[in-house]
Each structure stands twice: as structure tokens, then as C-alpha cells.
Amino acid sequence: xxxxxxxxxxxxxxxxxxxxxxxxxxxxxxxxxxxxxxxxxxxxxxxxxxxxxxxxxxxxxxxxxxxxxxxxxxxxxxxxxxxxxxxxxxxxxxxxxxxxxxxxxxxxxxxxxxxxxxxxxxxxxxxxxxxxxxxxxxxxxxxxxxxxxxxxxxxxxxxxxxxxxxxxxxxxxxxxxxxxxxxxxxxxxxxxxxxxxxxxxxxxxxxxxxxxxxxxxxxxxxxxxxxxxxxxxxxxxxxxxxxxxxxxxxxxxxxxxxxxx
Amino acid sequence: xxxxxxxxxxxxxxxxxxxxxxxxxxxxxxxxxxxxxxxxxxxxxxxxxxxxxxxxxxxxxxxxxxxxxxxxxxxxxxxxxxxxxxxxxxxxxxxxxxxxxxxxxxxxxxxxxxxxxxxxxxxxxxxxxxxxxxxxxxxxxxxxxxxxxxxxxxxxxxxxxxxxxxxxxxxxxxxxxxxxxxxxxxxxxxxxxxxxxxxxxxxxxxxxxxxxxxxxxxxxxxxxxxxxxxxxxxxxxxxxxxxxxxxxxxxxxxxxxxxxxxxxxxxxxxxxxxxxxxxxxxxxxxxxxxxxxxxxxxxxxxxxxxxxxxxxxxxxxxxxxxxxxxxxxxxxxxxxxxxxxxxxxxxxxxxxxxx
Numbered sequence: 001x002x003x004x005x006x007x008x009x010x011x012x013x014x015x016x017x018x019x020x021x022x023x024x025x026x027x028x029x030x031x032x033x034x035x036x037x038x039x040x041x042x043x044x045x046x047x048x049x050x051x052x053x054x055x056x057x058x059x060x061x062x063x064x065x066x067x068x069x070x071x072x073x074x075x076x077x078x079x080x081x082x083x084x085x086x087x088x089x090x091x092x093x094x095x096x097x098x099x100x101x102x103x104x105x106x107x108x109x110x111x112x113x114x115x116x117x118x119x120x121x122x123x124x125x126x127x128x129x130x131x132x133x134x135x136x137x138x139x140x141x142x143x144x145x146x147x148x149x150x151x152x153x154x155x156x157x158x159x160x161x162x163x164x165x166x167x168x169x170x171x172x173x174x175x176x177x178x179x180x181x182x183x184x185x186x187x188x189x190x191x192x193x194x195x196x197x198x199x200x201x202x203x204x205x206x207x208x209x210x211x212x213x214x215x216x217x218x219x220x221x222x223x224x225x226x227x228x229x230x231x232x233x234x235x236x237x238x239x240x241x242x243x244x245x246x247x248x249x250x251x252x253x254x255x256x257x258x259x260x261x
Numbered sequence: 262x263x264x265x266x267x268x269x270x271x272x273x274x275x276x277x278x279x280x281x282x283x284x285x286x287x288x289x290x291x292x293x294x295x296x297x298x299x300x301x302x303x304x305x306x307x308x309x310x311x312x313x314x315x316x317x318x319x320x321x322x323x324x325x326x327x328x329x330x331x332x333x334x335x336x337x338x339x340x341x342x343x344x345x346x347x348x349x350x351x352x353x354x355x356x357x358x359x360x361x362x363x364x365x366x367x368x369x370x371x372x373x374x375x376x377x378x379x380x381x382x383x384x385x386x387x388x389x390x391x392x393x394x395x396x397x398x399x400x401x402x403x404x405x406x407x408x409x410x411x412x413x414x415x416x417x418x419x420x421x422x423x424x425x426x427x428x429x430x431x432x433x434x435x436x437x438x439x440x441x442x443x444x445x446x447x448x449x450x451x452x453x454x455x456x457x458x459x460x461x462x463x464x465x466x467x468x469x470x471x472x473x474x475x476x477x478x479x480x481x482x483x484x485x486x487x488x489x490x491x492x493x494x495x496x497x498x499x500x501x502x503x504x505x506x507x508x509x510x511x512x513x514x515x516x517x518x519x520x521x522x523x524x525x526x527x528x529x530x531x532x533x534x535x536x537x538x539x540x541x542x543x544x545x546x547x548x549x550x551x552x553x554x555x556x557x558x559x560x561x562x563x564x565x566x567x568x569x570x571x572x573x574x575x576x577x578x579x580x581x582x583x584x585x586x587x588x589x590x591x592x593x594x595x596x597x598x599x600x601x602x603x604x605x606x607x608x609x610x611x612x613x614x615x616x
Contacts, residue, residue, distance in 0.1 A: 013504030036540040037480065039589050040533065044582045051581070065570040070507045074525040075578045077533055079502070079510065080473070083494035084480055087487045094371065098490055102497055109501025112514040113389060117396045126394035126458035146424070156422075157401040161454045164405060164412050164424060171422030172401040 004058050004069070011070045016108035021078045024085035031088065041084060045076050067178075131158040133235050138211040140165050144248055149211035150204055152218075152238070153190055169207035197222030201229050205245045212241040262451075269449035269456065273464045276336055277302030282343030284559070286350065287552035292538075293357055294478070296471040301556050302343070303468060304531065306336055307441065308562035314416075314437040315609075319616070322418040322429065325410045328440065329447050375489035382496035383470050386514070390462025395515035400457075403439045403519055407453035410443035431616055435609060436568045438520035457518035465517050465527070470495070472530050479537045520567035528567055529578065531560045536582055540590075557602040565609035572610040576603050 012018040025042055032038040051057050052072050061069050082105075090097025112118060122129045138149045148167045151159055156171045170187035173179060186203040189195050197220050204212055212229060214220065216237055225231065228244045278295070281302020285293055313331050317324040350357050405421035413419065417434040420427040442461070446453040451460070473495050474488070481487040502510025509525035516522045535557045539550055564575035583599035 011505055011507045013508075015504075017498070017502070017504055017508075035589065036586075037537070039586055040536055040540070040582065043585050043589075047581055047585060048578070061573070064573055068570055071521075071525070071570055071574060072577075073507070074509050074529055075574060077530070079495050079498045080476060080530075080533065082498060083491050086494050087481065087484075087491050090490070094375075094486065094490070098375075098493065101494060105494065105497045106501055109498065110503045111501050112503035112511065113393060113500075115395070115503050115511075115515065118393050118515060119395075121392050121394040121459070124459050125452065125454045127454065157396070157398055160405045160421060160424065161400060161408065164409050164419075167424030168422070171420075172398055173420075173422045176398070 001053075001055055004053055004055065007070050008052070008073070011073050013110065014108070017078060017082070020082050020104070020108060021076070024082045027085050027089065028081065041077060041081050045081060048072070048075050125162060127158045127162055128155075130235050130237060131155055132162055134213055134238060134240065135159060135162045135166060137233060137235075137240050138166060138213070139163055140248070144250065146249060147210045148208045148246070148249075149213060150186060150190070150207070150209045151213045152215050153187065155213070169204070169209055194219035194221055196220075197224045197227055197229075200224065201227035201243070201245065204229070204243050208246050208249070209243050210246050210248060212243060214239050214241065265450045266460070269445060269451060269460060270464070272445060272448060273303075274299070276340050277306050279340035279343040280305050280336065282347045283339065284552045284555045286346045287550075287555065290354070290357055294475070295358060297475055300468065300471055300475065300531070301552065301559075304556055304559045304563055305339065307566060308559040309335055309339065310441050310444070311437050311562050311566035314440050315435060315612075318416045318429075318434050318437065318440070322416050323414055325414045325416055325440070325443065325447075328416075329444055332444060333448070369486075372486050372489070375486065375493070379489040379492040379496065382493060382500075383467060386496065386500065387463050387466050390466060390514075390517060391459055394458065397516050397519075399516070399519060402433070404442075404454050404457050406433070406439040407442040407446065407457065410440055411446045411453055416440060431613060432569055435565065435613055436520050436571075437566050438518075438523065441566070442518065461518045465523070466513075469513065469526055469530070472527060472534055476530070476534050476537060479534075479541055521570075524564060524567035524571045524574070528560060528564045528571065528575065532557070532575065532578060532582075535560065536586075540586060540595075554598070554602065557599075558605065561602055562605045565605060569609075569613055572606045572613070576606045576610070579603055 009015075025046060028038065028042045029046075032042060057072075058069055061072065065071075086101040086105075090101060123132065125132065134151070134155070138147060140147045146165045146167055148169065149159075150169050153170070153175055156168055156175065159166055159168060160171070170184045170190075174184050174187045185199075186207050186209075189200055189203060195214075195218065200212070200220065201224065211232075212224075216234065216239055218239075224241060229241045230244060232240045232242050234240065278299050279302065281298040281300070284301045284305060285298040288297070310328075310332055313335065314328050317328050317331075321327060347357070402421045406417065409419050409421060410416060417429050418426060442453050442457055445451075445456050449456070470492060473492060477488040477491040481491060499510045499513060502508050503514070505511065509522075509529075512519070512522040513526045535553050539553045539557070561575055561579075564571040579599050579602065580596075583596040586599075587593060587596040
């Protein structure tokens with residue numbers, strides 16, 4: 001039960017919209033005259049709300065789709081019920097009523113455009129400009145099918161949304177703690193505060209990385225050029241290196257090698 | 262680029278309208294609205310996509326090209342069939358949109374002003390969807406899956422996160438929204454990430470409000486002035502609905518293009534609208550409700566297209582609503598009919614469990 005309550009609290013955040021929803025349900029329960037509207041907008045949501053708190057419902061749902069029980073609350077027509085009740089309550093006092101209800105809704109909620117994950121679009125891809133700049137530097141030349149490049153963990157979400165011709169030694173699947181993941185020493189190295197140049201080269205080569213992208217302030221112990229990793233260029237926050245230990249992949253050569261073997 | 266965008270919006274606006282004339286043909290004339298036809302067509306074409314895509318995804322993992330051909334041909338046939346029905350209807354009965362319910366009262370300046378504010382609020386959200394970007398880790402799967410299909414013609418056989426080959430992940434593969442975005446990209450020639458992040462909001466946000474508008478028409482049948490006010494309140498609650506990362510409003514505004522957002526908003530809302538319409542006391546003639554029933558079945562196919570969890574959620578929602586309506590109406594046929602519309606959900610659920 002405590003888990004369900006936690007999910008409910010996390011879903012409702014500040015809780016003001018939840019309070020408005022319950023108030024709207026109560027108002028409509030006593031005032032709505034149309035039977036079928038009352039059933040669909042008051043009785044059904046109330047029943048779903050109660051069902052949500054039944055532990056058996058939680059256990060069954062979790063067996064089928066773990067970690068997403070909050071989605072049951074999507075079945076509550078909160079927006080419609082609050083808006084409908086709001087319209088009913090204001091009656092014929094249109095101007096004052098609309099202004100008051102809108103102010104209540106504004107001050108009870110949180111503007112989506114102030115969310116820290118929502119920013120001004122940098123380009124039509126809605127990806128960071130610097131990621132596109134880095135991808136354009138390392139993406140395969142014409143005639144080549146793909147390259148492997150190690151990007152800093154903060155950027156791996158974006159790279160393949162721009163082009164899938166860049167393959168990654170680790171991606172988002174390494175980033176989410178709760179997911180089952182394979183050991184990836186290159187990822188571990190990228191996450192560590194300092195990176196020995198020999199280890200970085202060794203793992204990058206084992207993962208066939210043609211390129212390494214490192215944060216400018218990344219602590220690399222030793223000189224990468226001593227191990228065949230040459231500095232190429234920089235963007236505002238990242239340095240790009242070419243790992244000469246790994247040749248570029250060529251489908252024809254690969255198929256010829258396989259045939260000769 | 263302008264031509265590409267025009268092609269995209271042709272596919273997402275004109276074609277659904279034509280296809281929507283088929284289910285809308287079975288709706289009472291005075292209840293027929295252009296926006297209703299468009300919603301029905303959009304749902305119909307999405308459902309068609311799911312019906313075509315799933316067998317191809319399962320049996321031909323390199324068959325994206327086949328999906329493109331089949332879907333293009335069949336949606337063109339539905340478009341032409343819809344237009345043919347419209348022409349027949351016009352010849353026999355005149356303009357079907359002319360008879361829509363009118364109360365004979367002229368639109369007042371106040372009402373007009375309210376409509377302008379309501380529409381401006383919706384346009385504001387559309388514009389913001391173009392000029393803002395939101396970070397969501399799930400895009401590393403869904404958007405990349407779309408791009409992979411476009412660039413490699415494969416379906417769920419490459420790991421989106423890294424690019425390595427993988428066995429098919431059915432949990433995601435049965436929900437074909439990323440492949441639908443890939444289709445839009447292949448036909449329009451626009452990068453799927455641009456379609457998902459920048460352009461789909463221009464279609465899905467108005468679509469959402471068109472569904473709310475249909476609900477408003479039923480809720481405020483006798484108070485026309487309340488319809489724009491209802492949309493204004495709904496808009497404000499979407500803009501300020503970011504009370505947590507889990508709410509349907511947050512999903513709508515920050516992950517508009519993802520299947521789970523479509524489920525949380527368009528699909529569940531459509532089910533509510535259709536139940537309001539089907540059991541509307543003003544809508545008792547059975548022959549005029551057929552269009553809503555057809556759309557309900559199609560919405561349930563679209564639910565399965567959005568995410569695997571949708572199957573459970575949509576079925577539970579319809580089941581609970583049907584059960585309560587049955588008790589209120591003391592009519593067992595209510596639940597039986599609603600359960601028939603859940604057949605696609607049961608089929609996709611069984612497919613997920615068995616394969």
C-alpha cells in the first residue's frame with residue numbers, strides 16, 4: 001500500500017490539481033443531471049481511483065508491465081472533469097468566472113515550459129548543436145557505411161537520433177542503473193574521474209572505436225598519441241581523437257576476408 | 262524542404278479527412294463535423310498501419326519497404342473510397358456538413374472573442390512545440406528506431422542504443438508508432454527526428470483539441486458559449502499540467518511523438534469521447550451510432566499500436582466503464598457490445614504473451 005501511495009504522490013506532484021479533481025468530482029456528483037455524463041465523468045473515474053489503491057490491482061499490473069503503475073492514473077479524465085466543472089460553476093458570469101478559474105488553474109499547476117528539460121530549440125532536429133557538429137566530424141565519409149565512436153555518456157542519447165551510421169560502444173542501456181546491463185569497461189572508464197591513456201586506448205580498440213570524443217576537461221593520464229590515438233579537432237566543449245589502431249570498416253573488404261577464411 | 266513539408270501535411274491532413282468519410286458516413290448528419298471526420302480518418306489510418314505493420318515486423322524484419330508500399334496503396338484506396346461516399350452522399354442528400362445542428366442563435370461578439378482566445382492558446386502550444394526542445398531518454402530508443410528503419414529498411418533487428426544487431430524485442434515491436442514515423446519520413450523525405458521533434462506537434466496538438474471539442478459539443482450541447490471556455494480551461498491545464506513527470510499533460514507537451522503520449526492523451530480521450538457519443542441520450546437511433554462503434558474498434562487497434570501497456574489499460578478502462586454503464590442502464594448488452602470492441606486488444610495481448 002505504501003508503494004501505491006508513493007506512486008500516487010509522485011504522480012500528483014504538488015497535489016493541487018488532484019484536489020481540484022476531487023472537488024470537481026464531488027461537485028458533479030451532486031449537481032450533474034445527465035445520467036450518462038454523470039456515469040462516465042464521475043462514477044467511472046471514482047471507481048478507477050478506488051481500483052488504483054487496491055493492492056491486488058497493483059500486483060497484477062506490475063506482473064504485466066513493471067514500473068509503470070502510474071499509467072493507471074492516465075485513465076482518470078482529470079483535465080476534462082476539472083474543465084467541465086469549471087464551466088458549470090462559472091454559470092453566466094463569463095468574464096469574471098473565466099478569469100478566476102484560469103488563475104486558479106495557473107497557480108495550481110506548473111508551467112511545462114519552465115521545466116528544466118525544456119529549452120529553446122537549437123535546430124530543427126531538437127538536438128544539441130554541438131552533438132550535430134561532433135557527428136558531422138566523425139560520421140563516415142561517402143562510400144563508407146559506418147564508423148564506431150565513443151562519445152561521453154551525456155551525449156549518447158542524441159548521437160544516433162542524428163545518424164545511425166555512427167555506432168557506439170555504449171549507449172543509453174549502459175546509463176540506466178535499474179536496467180540489466182553487460183559489463184562495459186570503456187563505459188566505466190568514461191565514468192571515472194581520470195582515464196589512463198593506455199587503458200582508454202586498449203578498450204577503445206577492443207570496441208573497434210575509430211574515434212574517441214572526450215570532454216575538454218577530462219583527466220587523461222599519459223599521452224594518447226603515444227598509443228596511436230591522435231588529436232584531430234575540437235568543438236566548444238569536446239576534443240575529437242582518431243584511433244589509428246582501428247581501420248575503417250569496409251563491407252567489401254569484410255566480405256572478402258570472410259570468404260578467404 | 263517546403264515541398265517535403267507540404268507532402269507530409271498532405272498525408273497527415275487531407276488523406277485522413279478522405280478516409281474518415283467512411284466511418285463518418287454512418288453518423289447522424291446533424292452531428293457530423295469536419296473535425297469529427299478528420300479524427301475518425303486519423304484513427305482509421307493509424308489502425309490500418311498497425312494491421313499492416315505487425316505481420317511484416319514479425320515475419321519479415323527487413324520489410325520496411327513492403328510496409329511503405331502496402332500502406333500507401335491501402336490508404337489511397339480508403340481515401341478514394343471516402344471521397345466516393347461523399348460524392349454519393351452529396352448527390353443523394355446534399356452537403357452532409359450543412360445539416361449540422363444549429364440553434365439559430367447568431368454568434369455573439371463575446372463568443373467570437375472566446376473562440377479567438379481558445380484557438381490562440383492552441384496555436385501557442387503548436388508554436389512552442391516547434392521552438393522548444395525537451396530532453397527525453399526514451400528517444401534514444403523510439404526516434405532512433407524510426408531512423409534505423411528509414412536508413413536500413415530493417416524493423417527492430419538493430420539495437421537502437423548502439424547499432425549492434427539484436428533479436429527482436431517484441432515488447433517494443435508490437436507497438437508500431439516509430440515505424441509509422443519512419444513511413445512519414447520515407448514518403449516526405451524529411452529526417453524522422455525532425456518529424457518527431459519539430460513537425461508532429463503541429464498535427465497531434467490540434468488533433469487532441471479536436472477530440473476535446475467533440476466532447477465539449479456533447480457536454481455543452483445547450484450552452485454553446487461554454488464550448489470555447491471548456492477548450493481554454495483544457496489548454497491551460499495542459500500548459501500548466503507539468504505537476505510531475507508522469508502526468509498525461511507532461512507526456513503530451515514533452516514527448517508528443519511517442520506512442521505512450523498518444524495513449525495517455527489521444528487514445529484514452531477518444532475512448533471517453535466515443536462512450537459519451539454512443540450513450541448520448543440525444544443519439545438513440547442505432548443506425549447512426551455505427552460510425553462511433555467502428556471508430557471504437559479502430560481506437561483499440563491504435564491503442565495496441567501505442568505501447569504494449571495500452572492493451573491492458575484500454576481494456577481495463579472500457580471494461581470498467583462498460584460494467585458501470587451496464588448497472589446504471591440495467592442492460593447487459595452495453596458491456597457485451599463494448600467487450601466486442603476490445604477484441605483487437607485481446608488479440609494483441611495474446612500475441613504479446615504467446616510469441
